[in-house]
Each structure stands twice: as C-alpha cells, then as structure tokens.
Amino acid sequence: MRFGELLHLWRDRLSPADAGFRATTARRAPGLRREELAQLAGLSVDYVLRLEQGRATNPSAQVVGALARALQVSREERDQLYVAAGLLPPQDGTISAHVPAGIQRLVGRLGDVPIGVYTADWTLAWWNDLWTATMGDPAELDAEQRNLARRLFTTGLPRVLHSTRGDTLGLAIVADLQVASARYPADGGLARLVRELHEASPEFARLWAESVPAEHTTDRKIIDHPEVGPIQLDCDILLVPGANLRIVTYTTAANTPDATKLDLLRVTGGRSGVRAG
Template sequence: MAASRSRPRPGFGELLRAWRDRLSPSDAGITVTSGRRAPGLRREELARLSGLSVDYVLRLEQGRATSPSAQVVGALARTLQLSRPERDRLYRSAGLLPPQDGTVGTHVPAGVQRLAARLGDVPIGVFAADWTLLWWNAMWTALHGDASMLPASERNLARALFGDGIARASMRPVRSERGHDAFAASIVADLKDAASRYPADAQLARLVQDLRNVSDDFARHWATGTPGPHTTDRKTIMHPEIGEILLDCDVLVVPDADLRMVTYTAAAGSRDAGKLALLRVTGGHTAPAHP
C-alpha cells in the first residue's frame, strides 16, 4: 500500500541538517582525515550514502523540494541512523505516514550500521525480509557493483535472480557451491516465509506476483517449496576486473528488526583473501578509467 501523503510540515530541511551534523562520519563508514572541518556528514556524503544527487539533498534542506517519496525518506533515515521515533518524525515532516506495523521493515538500527561500518574490510549488505538491499558498504560495491545506480525498486535479490528487469541484467555472475537451483530455491523459501509473516504487505505481495508472472522457475519453487531461511553458502563471484573469487557467504539474522546481514569472507592467507585485499585497494577497478 502506497504511503498516504498529507500537507508537508515545516522542518524537514532543518531535521536533515541537524541530524546530518550529528552523525559521526566514522559511524557511517567514512575515513576521517586530519584536515576535516565538518562536524558530521557533508552534504555530498549524505547524498552518496542515500543514493541521491547532491543537488536534490540541497533542495530538500533548503525547502525547495517539498514532496520527497517514502523511498527517499526511508533512505535518508537509514543513512542518518535515526531511531524509530526519529524516523517517524522525519516521515511526518515530509507529509507522509510512517511505515506501519505488519509490513516488511526497512529500518536498519544504528547499532547494526555501526557494526557493519567497523567491518569495512568485509563486503556487507543488509537486506529486508523481502530481500531488498537496504544498506551496503564500499567493499560490497567493489565486489557486486554499485547498487545506488539501480532504482530502489530493483535493489532486490529475488528480482535479480528471477526478474526480467535492470536488477537481473546488472547482477554479476554468481555460482553457488550448492548449485544454482538449490540457491534459488532457498531464496524463494525465505521469501515464502516472509509472506507468511507479513500477509498484509502489499509491496511483498506485488513482488511475489510479478515474479510468478515472469519466471517459471520462481513459480515452480513457490508452488513446491517449504518456507525456510536462507543461510550459509560458498559462492564464486565472477568479477569483471579480478576474475573468479571463491568466498564464504554467511547470512546473519537481526531478529528484532527482521533483517539479513550478508557477509563475504575468505580464509586468511588464501588466494581469494588476496583478491579481496586487491578489491579493498582498487575499489574493484584495476584498469585506468581512461586510456
């Protein structure tokens, strides 16, 4: 169900500026240099971490953009690491109803973000119960590509596996040690489990219906699979610059928030650990950007 909108309330821009100034750059995963003057996040940092343009964030702060979407407000709330009451206040100041109980949560608690930010050497992505990517670090981008280049609606693992849109086209080749069919079935099983817990979530129902319409494999797994969680796996990612990287993929569940924190690691001293180290240094770009 789309968020209901009332007349925007004054103060949205003031809240953004105040909470941007409050957030420590290190808690957001940003390396602080000695010459830094900004007390909190810079405007361009907030924009980049939220997947927005700097100009749009500027217009929001100045009150010249007055109708941000629920997706934009949610992205800003996550980046600013707001508490639930603060998040709800930001929604209301934008003239929107906060997310309601009984729907898939998109709130990433500040503690989860701080923990993930401190593990900057590890590719980490935080997913909602419907496998929508909510938060990711620089190493995730280096390994899988920049999710901020995708529309928010396409940042979904199930759409990448079974859909026919941008998400599928942009997904780098991944080979599961358990086999593609077993990996795909486990994602559907987890999605089926989420659907049983959030029967009133219209967005989740739409996702399931869309994928049943476009993918015979999804429809088959949905019809025959048993609900259950997707957990540990070993995956080979075909990186366009580094080549094949074999990594342990672990899924850590945040129960109270119903989130999945996906991490990729390799044994110390292994060849694949060396490839991850190269990704850290290069950001995934080993060749020069221009001839």
C-alpha cells in the same frame, strides 16, 4: 520542525566515524558533510542541499527512507522525518527498510569484507564500499532491481559464475518470502513481488506451490569480476532478531589468491583497470 531542518540537525549530530568516514582535524563541524550524506543515501549533493534549504519539496518515500538509514535515526525519528515530508510513516504489518543505528555501526566497522543488509523481502537496504567494489554498485539500480528474489528468478545474478548451493538458494528465498507474506499481510509491495514472480518464473511458481521449509547455509560462490577476474568467496547470512533483517557477508581464506584479489578491490574500489592473476 521542517524536513530540511531535521536533515541538517541530524547530519550535524552523526559522527563521521559511525558513518564509515575518517574524522580529521580539517573538519569545521563535528557531523557529516553534505556530500557524505548524499553519498550514503545515493542522492546528488545538489538535491540534498535543496532539501535542506526547502527549495526541493515532496521527496518520495524511497528518498526519505534512504536519508533515514544514512542518518542512523531511531524508528521514532524516522517516522518524524516521513511526517515532515508529508508522508505516512511505514505502517505495522508492512516490511520496513529501516536499519537500526547499532546494526549500521556494527557492519560499518567490518569494512574488510563485502557486506550487504537485506530486508524481509530480500531487498538490499544497506551495503559497504567493498560490496560495491565486489558485486557492482547498487546505487545504479532502482529499488526493484535491488531485490535479490526478483533478480534470481528473472534476470539472474550478473556476476555469479557458480554457487555450491545451486537450486537450494532459490528454495530458501521462496521459503523466506512465504514467511514474510504471512508476517506482513498488509504489505502491497511484497504481494506485488510475489504475483510478478509467479507470472515471470515457472520455477518460482513450482517452488511456491511445493511450500518446502528451507534454511540458508554457507554458500561458496565464484564471482566473475571485470577487474580481478574470478574470485571465490564464502557467503554467510546472519539474521538480526527483532528487525527482520539479513546481513550477507562474503569472506575468503587468508593467504590465498582470492584473498589477494579481495585486497586489491579493497584498495582500488574495483576500478583499477588492471586484472589480477
């Protein structure tokens, strides 16, 4: 089956509710609209249309991976999509950015809190609307800039004013990358990331050389939001066994000024133009 036919078939199959959209009686088809798939995959509607019609050929591996995640396909179907695009599927021994459908349904139902899903090398693979409203839109960044380790040790985390974990976050990230390097020795992207960080960050090189095991614990952060001002959030990291994914959540205590700010972001999408205070 052609690439475009697979896209159309699996788009029609996916329930809008499972993808985080409201299903209404005005829909002419039970599945996702083309613009919804484009939104989920971070692509233009015109490009998705041209892919489905076969007028756009040779999509990149990054595009195919984004579409596979958006369509919530199985690992076998993901590989089929890569082959239909004329690409080799991700190989064993390399990091996968595939987020299983069950995990997407789970985090998609937790829309009241900002949630992001990271791969084994700490690249953001999935996020919800409130994550975008709170942390900024990852779709505006290329895949390299969605990597938390790269940003932490080079440019810094743009909206984070304060973190109770301080330097221990960097230690835990380095420990994770060391574990990933041992588990995925054939992953060229991970090897390049580690080399780049060694060259760009003396702090990363020092922590890597010390090779101290470290675990992630709850972190309280103050986010400098351009619309609502400083907002204090608790950050927790949940591991997905078998998939080697990390679910990062931000929450705040109920009935607090910070909860009010998060409620405002939930309503406005972070584009109110009015500061809370």
